[in-house]
Amino acid sequence: MHAMVLNKTGSPLQWTELPDRHPGPGEVRVRVTACGVCRTDLHVVDGELAHPQVPIIPGHEVVGRIDALGTGVLGLALGERVGIPWLGHTCGVCRYCRQHQENLCDHPLFTGYTRDGGFATALIADAAYVFALGEEGSDASLAPLLCAGLIGWRALLIGGEGKKLGLYGFGAAAHIVAQVAAWQGKSVFAFTRPTDIATQAFARQMGAIWAGDSDQPAPESLDVAIIFAPDGALVPTALRAVRKGGRVVCAGIHMSEIPAFAYDLLWGERSLVSVANLTRQDGVDFLRLAAQIGVVTRTTLYPLTQANQALEDLRKGAFEGAAVLVPEVIQATPDTGIEHVH
Ligand SMILES: [Zn+2]
Numbered sequence: 478m479h480a481m482v483l484n485k486t487g488s489p490l491q492w493t494e495l496p497d498r499h500p501g502p503g504e505v506r507v508r509v510t511a512c513g514v515c516r517t518d519l520h521v522v523d524g525e526l527a528h529p530q531v532p533i534i535p536g537h538e539v540v541g542r543i544d545a546l547g548t549g550v551l552g553l554a555l556g557e558r559v560g561i562p563w564l565g566h567t568c569g570v571c572r573y574c575r576q577h578q579e580n581l582c583d584h585p586l587f588t589g590y591t592r593d594g595g596f597a598t599a600l601i602a603d604a605a606y607v608f609a610l611g612e613e614g615s616d617a618s619l620a621p622l623l624c625a626g627l628i629g630w631r632a633l634l635i636g637g638e639g640k641k642l643g644l645y646g647f648g649a650a651a652h653i654v655a656q657v658a659a660w661q662g663k664s665v666f667a668f669t670r671p672t673d674i675a676t677q678a679f680a681r682q683m684g685a686i687w688a689g690d691s692d693q694p695a696p697e698s699l700d701v702a703i704i705f706a707p708d709g710a711l712v713p714t715a716l717r718a719v720r721k722g723g724r725v726v727c728a729g730i731h732m733s734e735i736p737a738f739a740y741d742l743l744w745g746e747r748s749l750v751s752v753a754n755l756t757r758q759d760g761v762d763f764l765r766l767a768a769q770i771g772v773v774t775r776t777t778l779y780p781l782t783q784a785n786q787a788l789e790d791l792r793k794g795a796f797e798g799a800a801v802l803v804p805e806v807i808q809a810t811p812d813t814g815i816e817h818v819h
C-alpha cells in the first residue's frame with residue numbers, strides 16, 4: 478500500500494510505500510477509493526492538537542471497499558462499500574461509554590489522528606466503527622458526509638429547535654448543514670470571511686436565505702449560531718448575534734484563543750457549548766437522513782499524492798465545499814512493471 482504520511486508535525490506529508498497489513502480480530506481492511514480533507518487534518522498536520530502522534534496517516538472521511546475481513550467480523554462483507562469516520566474506537570467501559578456519550582470516551586482512538594487514516598490506498602479499521610454506505614452516490618460525493626456532515630449534524634442537534642440559524646464559516650460542514658437545516662424549515666444565515674462574495678453566493682445556492690460578512694451584525698436576531706471557522710474572535714461575535722436564551726455552538730476541534738468579552742454578551746440565558754466528535758448513532762441517523770433528503774456535496778478532487786496541495790488550498794479557502802483525495806490506481810503490468818494511472 479501507499480500513503481501520505483505525517484512524519485513530523487509542521488512538515489509536508491510524504492508519499493510512502495508501506496507493507497499491506499492483515500486485519501486483526503474484529504478489524505477490516507479497506508481499499509480506499511476517496512478520502513475527504515477536513516480542517517481537523519490541518520490541525521493534525523500543524524501540530525495544533527494535544528498529544529500529536531507521529532508518524533501518522535491523516536484522513537478521517539474515508540470511503541472504500543472491504544478487501545479483507547479479520548476473524549469475528551459480523552455484518553460486513555468482502556467488496557462492500559463502507560465509510561470510516563473520525564471515531565475509530567472507544568473503550569466501552571468508561572462512564573461516557575456507559576451513558577451513550579461515546580463521543581466523550583476517556584480512551585478513544587481517532588482515525589487519522591491516533592490510528593492511521595485514509596490518506597492512503599488502504600487502511601485497517603475497527604469493524605464496529607465502520608458504516609455501510611450502500612451503492613447510492615459516488616465515493617467522492619459521500620466522503621465529506623463522514624466528518625463535515627456528521628459533525629455538522631451533531632452541532633445542529635446540540636443547537637436545538639430554534640428556527641433562525643447562523644453559520645459562521647461556510648466550508649465543507651456548513652454547506653451540508655445548510656441543506657439539512659433548510660429541509661427542517663429553518664432559516665439559514667451564512668457568515669463568511671469579510672468580502673468573500675464567492676462563498677456568500679455559494680451559501681445562497683446551498684439554501685441560506687442570507688449571506689454576508691462575519692464582521693457585520695446579523696440582519697435579524699438569531700436563535701442559534703454554529704461556529705465552524707477556527708477563529709475564537711467569532712465567539713463574542715456570535716453571542717452578540719443570538720437572542721436571549723439563544724445558543725452558540727463551537728463545532729471545531731481547535732480554535733484560536735477567544736478574546737475577553739463583556740458578561741453582557743452571555744447574560745440573558747445565552748449559552749455557549751462545544752461539540753466533540755461523534756457517536757455511532759449520529760452516523761447511522763445522519764447517513765440515513767442525508768440519503769432521504771438528497772444532500773449534495775460540492776467536491777474538488779485531488780490525486781492522493783497531492784494531499785499537501787489540498788491542505789494548503791483548504792487553508793487558503795481556495796475552493797468551495799470540500800476537497801477529496803482520490804488514490805491513483807497503481808497497476809502492475811507484465812510489460813512495464815509498475816505504472817501509475819490517474
Ligand atoms: Zn469509553
Ligand SMILES: [Zn+2]
Binds near residue numbers: 515516537563625
Ligand atoms: Zn473532520
